[in-house]
Amino acid sequence: MQAPLLETQRVSKYFGFPAVLNVSIQVNSGERFGLIGPNGSGKTTLINVVTGTLPSDGGKVIFSEKEITTLPAYRRARLGMARTFQIPKPFISMTLLDNLTIPLRYAPHAEDLNADIADEALHLLRLIGIESKADKRPAELTQIEMRKLELARALALRPKLLLLDEVMAGLSSSEVDELLGILRELNQQGITILMIEHIMRAVMTFCERIAVLNAGEKIAEGTPEEILHNEEVERAYLGE
Amino acid sequence: MVNRLIVNNVSAGYGAVRILHGVSVSINEGEIVVLLGTNGNGKSTLMKCIMGMVQPDSGEIYLESDGKRIDLTDKPSEEIVNLGISLIPEGRRLFPGLTVRENLVAGAYRKDARKQLEENLRFSYETFPILEERKNQLAGTLSGGEQQMLAVVRGLMSNPKILLVDEPSLGLAPIFVSHVIHKIKELKEQFRLTVLMTEQNFNKAIQIADRGYIIVEGKIKFEGKNTKELSEHELVKKFYLGV
Numbered sequence: 001m002q003a004p005l006l007e008t009q010r011v012s013k014y015f016g017f018p019a020v021l022n023v024s025i026q027v028n029s030g031e032r033f034g035l036i037g038p039n040g041s042g043k044t045t046l047i048n049v050v051t052g053t054l055p056s057d058g059g060k061v062i063f064s065e066k067e068i069t070t071l072p073a074y075r076r077a078r079l080g081m082a083r084t085f086q087i088p089k090p091f092i093s094m095t096l097l098d099n100l101t102i103p104l105r106y107a108p109h110a111e112d113l114n115a116d117i118a119d120e121a122l123h124l125l126r127l128i129g130i131e132s133k134a135d136k137r138p139a140e141l142t143q144i145e146m147r148k149l150e151l152a153r154a155l156a157l158r159p160k161l162l163l164l165d166e167v168m169a170g171l172s173s174s175e176v177d178e179l180l181g182i183l184r185e186l187n188q189q190g191i192t193i194l195m196i197e198h199i200m201r202a203v204m205t206f207c208e209r210i211a212v213l214n215a216g217e218k219i220a221e222g223t224p225e226e227i228l229h230n231e232e233v234e235r236a237y238l239g240e
Numbered sequence: 241m242v243n244r245l246i247v248n249n250v251s252a253g254y255g256a257v258r259i260l261h262g263v264s265v266s267i268n269e270g271e272i273v274v275l276l277g278t279n280g281n282g283k284s285t286l287m288k289c290i291m292g293m294v295q296p297d298s299g300e301i302y303l304e305s306d307g308k309r310i311d312l313t314d315k316p317s318e319e320i321v322n323l324g325i326s327l328i329p330e331g332r333r334l335f336p337g338l339t340v341r342e343n344l345v346a347g348a349y350r351k352d353a354r355k356q357l358e359e360n361l362r363f364s365y366e367t368f369p370i371l372e373e374r375k376n377q378l379a380g381t382l383s384g385g386e387q388q389m390l391a392v393v394r395g396l397m398s399n400p401k402i403l404l405v406d407e408p409s410l411g412l413a414p415i416f417v418s419h420v421i422h423k424i425k426e427l428k429e430q431f432r433l434t435v436l437m438t439e440q441n442f443n444k445a446i447q448i449a450d451r452g453y454i455i456v457e458g459k460i461k462f463e464g465k466n467t468k469e470l471s472e473h474e475l476v477k478k479f480y481l482g483v
Binding site for chain 1: 277280331381382388407413418419440480481
């Protein structure tokens with residue numbers, strides 16, 4: 001059996017209280033994995049510890065069979081993990097094209113690209129469907145375009161693992177479908193996806209496996225079907 | 241005499257980008273009106289116009305109160321807040337370096353609201369008990385969803401008569417989405433709160449809305465006199481119901 005692409009072993013993080021407590025998850029290569037739980041249950045904190053945005057206070061993070069627990073964020077990124085943020089964080093004074101050429105210049109494959117960086121940036125914008133806004137600044141984008149830009153910036157790294165923190169929040173159901181279509185395509189191209197999301201229709205149709213956090217601890221893990229019928233999940237998260 | 245908020249033929253935008261093209265909506269006292277439309281169609285801009293944060297190029301925005309007409313377009317935002325109109329903005333817009341409690345107190349700055357500060361704080365903590373647990377924590381250290389909860393109750397701290405709420409359930413877990421939506425309804429029933437709301441979770445929104453508008457590319461495309469008319473409209477089916 002192949003080792004998981006990402007593994008956390010009893011990872012903890014404290015902010016005066018345990019925000020994440022002894023959480024172990026395994027995400028297999030090529031998988032679509034969901035992370036759900038009530039607000040403040042530690043989902044984003046876990047992603048922050050995995051990506052190196054925050055140091056962990058215990059446990060191990062393993063990626064591509066290497067322990068990365070204490071690596072700085074940029075080195076984890078170069079190993080092939082990329083993330084999006086809940087509130088998109090583009091360079092607001094730059095055009096969309098420049099917003100992509102910057103991460104491309106620092107990507108592990110930057111040397112191969114060389115003079116083609118602008119082409120690659122345009123290619124990414126096309127892939128995500130915002131090519132027509134290449135010379136616009138982020139302030140002129142709609143919400144969904146902003147989310148798409150955030151996604152394109154993460155893809156500039158050519159990640160093996162894409163960590164998505166509520167990329168669909170605030171989108172209408174037709175926009176959710178559009179984004180899910182793009183994500184399915186990326187997954188088919190071999191990108192493993194870990195998704196934090198509250199839009200149940202999206203999580204339940206997209207993810208193959210789901211872990212549920214509550215007050216920093218993992219309370220359930222399973223297929224969407226199993227999660228939907230888990231009483232503790234219903235009590236803590238789904239409600240009526 | 242029914243009090244009303246009226247937006248009549250308003251056009252507005254940012255620089256060369258024109259967002260609203262002759263939008264007219266009216267909201268009667270005690271009604272919950274939902275504003276539907278996908279992103280980038282002008283819902284938030286309309287709310288900002290009402291609050292005086294964006295100056296319309298043309299058109300009128302006014303309150304009809306006890307037979308008097310109070311124009312809003314010539315007023316700064318703080319005077320509009322003083323008239324009892326409050327906005328819960330999209331994207332939370334908290335003071336990250338202030339504590340949870342300080343953010344709530346800041347929300348009660350309006351004179352009429354100060355008297356009821358303690359009562360409204362209690363209401364906020366009852367609505368979202370996690371906020372009381374975190375009351376001395378800096379708002380910037382809350383999780384995204386907790387920040388959303390704080391933004392919602394901060395908007396209520398000014399004791400509004402008219403509440404404009406832009407995507408109240410954004411980023412909330414399903415269990416809290418129901419909670420927020422039902423709190424808004426409770427406020428309407430107890431205090432005749434008037435609400436104009438945008439919400440992408442259509443099925444939740446119509447549980448409490450009385451009626452609504454569909455806005456497409458800055459124009460009102462449809463006015464639904466009740467939620468049935470809205471649910472049956474082809475645009476709603478297309479945008480929200482996945483038909």
